[in-house]
Amino acid sequence: MKSGPEAPATALLPGDGDGTSTRRPVRTGTPHLPDAASRATGGTPPAGVRAAARLRAAHNGRTTTVPLLHSDGPFHLRRLRPRGEQARVCVLGAMSAPLGGDRLALDVTAGARTRLEVTTAAATIALRGSTRDPATYDVRLTVGEDASLDWLPQPLISAAGSTLHQTYRVELAGTSRLLLREEQLLGRSAEPPGHLSTRLTVRRNGRPVLDQHTAYGAPASAWDGPAVLGGHRATGQLLLVEPGLDAPPAPVLLGDPARGQCVLAPLADSQVLLATAVAPTLARLRHLLDAALAHVPRAEAPS
Amino acid sequence: MSRTALLLLADGRFPAGGHAHSGGMEAAVASGAVHDTTSLEAFCRGRLHTAGLTAAGLAAAAATGHDPLALDDAADTRTPVPALRHIGRRLGRQLLRAARATWPCPELDHIAHHRPGGVHQPVVLGVAARAAGLTPLDAAHAAAYDSVGGPATAAVRLLSLDPFDAAAVLGRLADDCDDVAGEAADAAGRVATAGTTVLPAASAPLLDITGEHHAAWTVRLFAS
Helix, strand or coil: CCCCCCCCCCCCCCCCCCCCCCCCCCCCCCCCCCCHHHHHCCCCCCCCCEEEEEEEEEECCCCEEEEEEECECCEEEEEEEEECCEEEEEEEECCCCCCCCCEEEEEEEECCCCEEEEEECCCEEECCCCCCCCEEEEEEEEECCCCEEEEECCCEEECCCCEEEEEEEEEECCCCEEEEEEEEEECCCCCCCCEEEEEEEEEECCEEEEEEEEEECCCCCCCCCCCCCCCCCEEEEEEEECCCCCCCCCCEEEEECCCEEEEEEECCCCCEEEEEEEECCHHHHHHHHHHHHHCCCCCCCCC | CCHHHHHHHHCCCCCCCHHHCCCCHHHHHHCCCCCCHHHHHHHHHHHHHHHHHHHHHHHHHHHCCCCHHHHHHHHHHCCCCHHHHHHHHHHHHHHHHHHHHHCCCHHHHHHHHHCCCCCCHHHHHHHHHHHCCCCHHHHHHHHHHHHHHHHHHHHHHHHCCCHHHHHHHHHHCHHHHHHHHHHHHHHHCCHHHHCHHHCCCECCHHHHHHHHHHHCCCCCCCCC
């Protein structure tokens, strides 16, 4: 693992420039102060981990390589064996995160003509931690011209007492392909969920094509009522961008109110398809999203 | 501002076609999800804080004078299923007809001219509010109230609920409506400098799923 010389110098990140790209994953009982910059800001130091991991795939003329793989905090990035021309990276959880007060960021770039898949090794569990402060988790996915990115993490579980604000910012070129799956479970078994809010914005050729904000768990209002989740505890989405689609498929409706429901339909930008599902369990949710994906011409089911 | 203009704009009898729509209530009743006053209130509260908040933000932004065509695009990005985009524009066309007759002005003519297929209803609502001399907060109130008033009235017809009970549900939602309108108007105040991304984008999975489902029914009482 090495930091590429062209690593974007957008932020002062722990681990940057010191020759290592992995911070030792420790979590102590005291607030973690990763660098001088955050201490120098004055005021109360943030309680929790501050981490920004990055990875970037590039095409070397023959195949996809991953010249930048910068692990940080809870994100340990590991190359997996390529699948044909597709480079694969797995995000391993090096510590329990996010906890209250954590500020986490993951930045993934699939450069022009690359084929990249990013997965996570285990479910991400949002926990309360030592403070009731909200945790933030910002995922930025950038896909270049003629590139494809499969973002297929394991589910996110919102545990009782946790507060997590998640953002997904997706930037696509006009010829980019994307398969994004996002699954959420609200509460572990027999517990109420924490508070989980997710803002998903997708831009294609610089134009917004999807802007969505969900908020579940108290203090969100009526989040489990009949207009929002209808008592279901698992919800998720599959976003598919296929520039090769000649004609948008007709909306597909799957499932039933008791065992979970899903709709797959084109956005106003008809080369972007979105499946939205609610279900009683993660297994039913995955079943619905897989079934929706099978309705899309040319797209293959993820492993 | 004219308080009477706000009452007229928010009145269910204003000829804008809203009475033919249940805002997802018909599908919720058919699935058994809404079956009594308690579940009606949960439905309305959830709709208010999701689709209602998003609509109120768009309406308030339109009432500030922000470009209605850009706001129509913002409404598209906040409406992922085709059935609800179609309904939003259809309701927008009907409201535009009524508003142009009631408060004729160049701004309303402008959107009719540039988007003959219709503009999303909350955007028209905001432009109409502005034409009537109302504030962005007024427009947000009208949109927030509209997001629950329609479903509650529809539930009375679909479930033969006591209309007094439905009115009491709306009464209990008054504070939430005020909060939603305030939040929407605050966001709209930042649109001129920060763009439409600052507007609320709250969404509800089941409203999207059942909205598309309902559109595929062959026999239904309400258009949405």
